[in-house]
Amino acid sequence: MPIMKQELSLALIGGGNMATALASGLIGRRCAAADVHVIDPNVATRERWNALGTTTAAAPDARLSGCRVWFFAVKPQVMAEVVRQCRPWLRPDTLVISIAAGIPGEAISRWLGTAEQPYERIVRCMPNTPALIASGMTGMASLGGVDETDRALAEELLGAVGQVIWVRDDAAIDAVTAVSGSGPAYVFLFLEALIEAGVEQGLTPEQARQLALGTFHGATQLASLSPDSPAVLRERVTSKGGTTAAALAVFQERGLPDIMRQAVAAAARRAGELAREFSN
Numbered sequence: 062m063p064i065m066k067q068e069l070s071l072a073l074i075g076g077g078n079m080a081t082a083l084a085s086g087l088i089g090r091r092c093a094a095a096d097v098h099v100i101d102p103n104v105a106t107r108e109r110w111n112a113l114g115t116t117t118a119a120a121p122d123a124r125l126s127g128c129r130v131w132f133f134a135v136k137p138q139v140m141a142e143v144v145r146q147c148r149p150w151l152r153p154d155t156l157v158i159s160i161a162a163g164i165p166g167e168a169i170s171r172w173l174g175t176a177e178q179p180y181e182r183i184v185r186c187m188p189n190t191p192a193l194i195a196s197g198m199t200g201m202a203s204l205g206g207v208d209e210t211d212r213a214l215a216e217e218l219l220g221a222v223g224q225v226i227w228v229r230d231d232a233a234i235d236a237v238t239a240v241s242g243s244g245p246a247y248v249f250l251f252l253e254a255l256i257e258a259g260v261e262q263g264l265t266p267e268q269a270r271q272l273a274l275g276t277f278h279g280a281t282q283l284a285s286l287s288p289d290s291p292a293v294l295r296e297r298v299t300s301k302g303g304t305t306a307a308a309l310a311v312f313q314e315r316g317l318p319d320i321m322r323q324a325v326a327a328a329a330r331r332a333g334e335l336a337r338e339f340s341n
């Protein structure tokens with residue numbers, strides 16, 4: 062069931078890049094700007110939000126208790142402090158959503174509750190920056206206190222800026238982070254390298270950019286729409302003894318699959334380190 066505008070009151074705690082991405086999909090569609098309360102210490106950031114018609118504050122205040130959903134979009138390094146500051150205004154039906162990389166839902170539930178009674182109405186999720194153009198990819202996991210209504214609400218909120226999948230548990234969010242949270246940066250790096258290589262072969266930077274971007278767009282669309290696996294689609298491009306085979310031989314020889322495995326493992330490992338450093 063769609064969320065009615067009047068029904069959704071949302072607190073964005075941290076008003077930076079990701080909060081902006083989320084709001085771009087929600088304001089005017091799922092909720093009114095006036096029902097969004099943004100907490101951010103940065104004056105320029107608050108002015109930007111005020112111009113959109115949201116309410117703002119430099120620090121958590123009583124207006125939080127009027128918000129059904131709290132969306133934490135601050136850096137992992139400040140999560141413990143910020144979550145604890147918000148705690149006095151928690152209501153029994155507050156749905157807490159966190160996108161902070163590495164920070165386990167269990168830590169947030171401790172900060173919001175007590176050792177005896179942790180607060181478990183929490184969804185931990187990992188969106189990505191294409192959410193800015195409603196093409197995001199989000200993985201989500203819920204803690205024990207989240208019921209079907211909350212799950213539907215969380216899914217609808219993140220679904221307003223792209224696709225959503227649920228993963229088995231909170232720990233799997235570190236893998237989501239390593240694949241799709243950080244993933245756009247891998248794609249941009251690949252694009253940068255392909256454009257540079259094209260220029261080296263004599264194309265103008267604009268031609269190389271257009272060719273590289275068009276190719277990524279077409280290839281990902283094809284992979285999305287085709288029943289065939291990426292491996293089969295790759296084979297169809299690769300004529301025996303042809304140009305693609307020559308290029309792929311270099312990728313294999315230089316160990317591209319292994320580089321990808323190591324890079325994704327490093328990102329997941331870093332998520333674990335962030336948890337150890339900032340979850341006490």
Ligand SMILES: NC(=O)C1=CN([C@@H]2O[C@H](COP(=O)(O)OP(=O)(O)OC[C@H]3O[C@@H](n4cnc5c(N)ncnc54)[C@H](OP(=O)(O)O)[C@@H]3O)[C@@H](O)[C@H]2O)C=CC1
Pocket residue numbers: 074075076077078079080100101102103106134135136137139143160161162187188189190242
């Ligand atoms: N960028 C990405 O691709 C993704 C990021 N994430 C996660 O999202 C979270 C936010 O990232 P992102 O939006 O990129 O970061 P930003 O730095 O753009 O946004 C964070 C905002 O929080 C503000 N802030 C700092 N301290 C506080 C505080 N005490 N209370 C409220 N707000 C505060 C910052 O202000 P100031 O700038 O003045 O410090 C900034 O405006 C991170 O935890 C990150 O791990 C998740 C998915 C993808």
Ligand SMILES: O=C(O)[C@@H]1CCC=N1
Pocket residue numbers: 162238242243
């Ligand atoms: O780099 C980071 O830590 C964040 C999380 C995923 C994308 N950006």
